[in-house]
Amino acid sequence: xxxxxxxxxxxxxxxxxxxxxxxxxxxxxxxxxxxxxxxxxxxxxxxxxxxxxxxxxxxxxxxxxxxxxxxxxxxxxxxxxxxxxxxxxxxxxxxxxxxxxxxxxxxxxxxxxxxxxxxxxxxxxxxxxxxxxxxxxxxxxxxxxxxxxx
Amino acid sequence: xxxxxxxxxxxxxxxxxxxxxxxxxxxxxxxxxxxxxxxxxxxxxxxxxxxxxxxxxxxxxxxxxxxxxxxxxxxxxxxxxxxxxxxxxxxxxxxxxxxxxxxxxxxxxxxxxxxxxxxxxxxxxxxxxxxxxxxxxxxxxxxxxxxxxxxxxxxxxxxxxxxxxxxxxxxxxxxxxxxxxxxxxxxxxxxxxxxxxxxxxxxxxxxxxxxxxxxxxxxxxxxxxxxxxxxxxxxxxxxxxxxxxxxxxxxxxxxxxxxxxxxxxxxxxxxxxxx
Numbered sequence: 143x144x145x146x147x148x149x150x151x152x153x154x155x156x157x158x159x160x161x162x163x164x165x166x167x168x169x170x171x172x173x174x175x176x177x178x179x180x181x182x183x184x185x186x187x188x189x190x191x192x193x194x195x196x197x198x199x200x201x202x203x204x205x206x207x208x209x210x211x212x213x214x215x216x217x218x219x220x221x222x223x224x225x226x227x228x229x230x231x232x233x234x235x236x237x238x239x240x241x242x243x244x245x246x247x248x249x250x251x252x253x254x255x256x257x258x259x260x261x262x263x264x265x266x267x268x269x270x271x272x273x274x275x276x277x278x279x280x281x282x283x284x285x286x287x288x289x290x291x292x
Numbered sequence: 293x294x295x296x297x298x299x300x301x302x303x304x305x306x307x308x309x310x311x312x313x314x315x316x317x318x319x320x321x322x323x324x325x326x327x328x329x330x331x332x333x334x335x336x337x338x339x340x341x342x343x344x345x346x347x348x349x350x351x352x353x354x355x356x357x358x359x360x361x362x363x364x365x366x367x368x369x370x371x372x373x374x375x376x377x378x379x380x381x382x383x384x385x386x387x388x389x390x391x392x393x394x395x396x397x398x399x400x401x402x403x404x405x406x407x408x409x410x411x412x413x414x415x416x417x418x419x420x421x422x423x424x425x426x427x428x429x430x431x432x433x434x435x436x437x438x439x440x441x442x443x444x445x446x447x448x449x450x451x452x453x454x455x456x457x458x459x460x461x462x463x464x465x466x467x468x469x470x471x472x473x474x475x476x477x478x479x480x481x482x483x484x485x486x487x488x489x490x491x492x493x494x495x496x497x498x499x500x501x502x503x504x505x506x507x508x509x510x511x512x513x514x515x516x517x518x519x520x521x522x523x524x525x526x527x528x529x530x531x532x533x534x535x536x537x538x539x540x541x542x543x544x545x546x547x548x549x550x551x552x553x554x555x556x557x558x559x560x561x562x563x564x565x566x567x
Contacts, residue, residue, distance in 0.1 A: 175549055186530060189550045190409055192353065229338045236342040240349055248478070249409055250440045251530045275331055277324075 145219065145273075152227070152269050153215050159262040160208035162255055166201035176255060187253035192244040200241060204259060207234045211266065221277070228270040235267040361476030361483075364490030372473035373494045379419055380465055383426055387459040388515075390422070391432030397425075397564040399433045399557075400535040400543065402523050405451050405471045406478045407441035409551065410532045414472040416552030424554075425561055432539065435468055437516055438523040440531045441478045452516050454488045457506035458498060466495045536560050538567065 143151075169176045169188060178184030187193065193200055207230065214226040238260040245252050362368045384392055399421075403410040425431035435455075442448040451471070458467035470491050476482035492503050506512075526535055526545065534557075537543035548556040 173549060175547070183530060185547075185549065186409060186551075189548075189552070191412055195349065195353070225334055225338075228335065232338050232342045233345070236346045237349075240346050243350075244353075250407065251409075271335065274335065275328070277327060277331065 145278075148269060148273055149215060149219065152266060152273075153212065155262050155266050155269075156208055156211045156215060159259055159266070160205065160212060162259050162262075163201060163204035163208050166255055167199065167205050170199045170201050176253070178254060183251040184253040184255060186251040187245055187249055187256060190244075190249045192241070192248060200237075203237070204234075207237070224270075224274045224277075228267075228274040231263060231267040231270040234263045238263045361487060362474035364487075364493060369474060369490075369494060372470055373496070376466055376469040376473060377496055379422060380469065383422070383465075385459070385462040385465050387462070388435045388456065388464055389432050390435070390465045391426040392429045393432070394539075395426070395429055395432040396539055397431045397561055398537060398539045398543070399431060399546070399561070400436050400522075401433055402436045402438040402519070402526075402528055402531055402533040402535075403468075404438060404440045404442055404448070404531045405455065405468065406448075406475065406483065407531045408475065408478060410441075411472045411475050413532045413551040414469065417548075417550070417554035417557055420554040421557055421561070424558070430565060431561055435464065436519040436522060438520060438528060438531050438533065440529075442483075443478075447483050449513065449516055451483050451488060453507055453512040454492070456512040456515060457503050457509070458492065458495060460506040460509070461498055461502060463495050463498050466498070467491060470494055536564055538564060 166176065166188070170193070176184040176188055188201075195203065211227060211230045211234065214223055214230055217223040217226070238256075241256060242260050245256060362372060380390070383390060386393065401413075403414075421431065421433075426433060437448075437452045439445060439448045442451070455464050455467045455471065458464045474491065489500075492498055492500055523533065526533070532551070534546035534548070535543040536546040546557065546560045548560075550556060
């Protein structure tokens, strides 16, 4: 996969994640029930004590996180920006894993919005790791993507 | 310069270029290897930092069995007893029901005594509902069991029967409230015989020997099964879940927007009162 195609794929995934986070943040502050096919599960998760961390709604944290990931992906490509994307997606993935643990073992309810975000972050962290470790990618047809050496 | 000498010079030049190219390739390979090593170290460092942060969050939010159940006769247990006694003071109880039998609206509360989210409701929105509607004789609440947080079915049955046995002396709600107030970290094995006995000893006015013998009543085991069937029929697979309706009439699912803010419960109760 070319660097450009990889970056576009990651931007698209981060944009979907951002939309989910924006919706959940809106639901949180508007005090409405999230659309959910699994009955009361989403409401249970969204209104549980684990829906906030140090007083900050986790949905808002997700929103900020996705904006930061998008920012790192839209920055000129280089070693630093690739590492920033990796660090941010790793943090998002870790936090998402913690929230999934809370859903399964503390709240006993699964919110499909949170699961979607967890899947997106899992794919993003895999792609970001691959992208970071392969460095400036040279395809068989020559340099691909926008390469800005630092 | 002879032709032979010229060919010799060319070969020497080619060799030099070859050597230079080899050196360059080697340097590039070494640089790539060193860059890759640096990236792996950075990746390891980033993973380490994330793991530490998540571990801190987990510990700070009560993961890993860090929340022990309240010990009987401790100051926290005494405080829980005072709070529960004051909340339920003067409200009639009958078996699993809290409130006057003649109350026009009935709320069925499906819970698991080890469920932390049920605790959130019991300590959050429920006291307002008890004080505003149950005390006024407008609402009665029936406690139903549904196994979710308790991993062991045998433990679930034992703790639920312990609560139902207190209901034989019309003190089940004291037992249930105290259980939620003093709840420990789920799946940490805190629900032992001494824990159940300790709770019973905190229920004001509970005759302990009658309570102990009532725990062997097979009717309570049947009730646990009946509750599970009722929950299944309603399509519940999580706790807390609620059914509401006119007393003696049909019930419907109560959809809440918060477990700590009673407003969505109040709206559902008011709707039933006006119906």
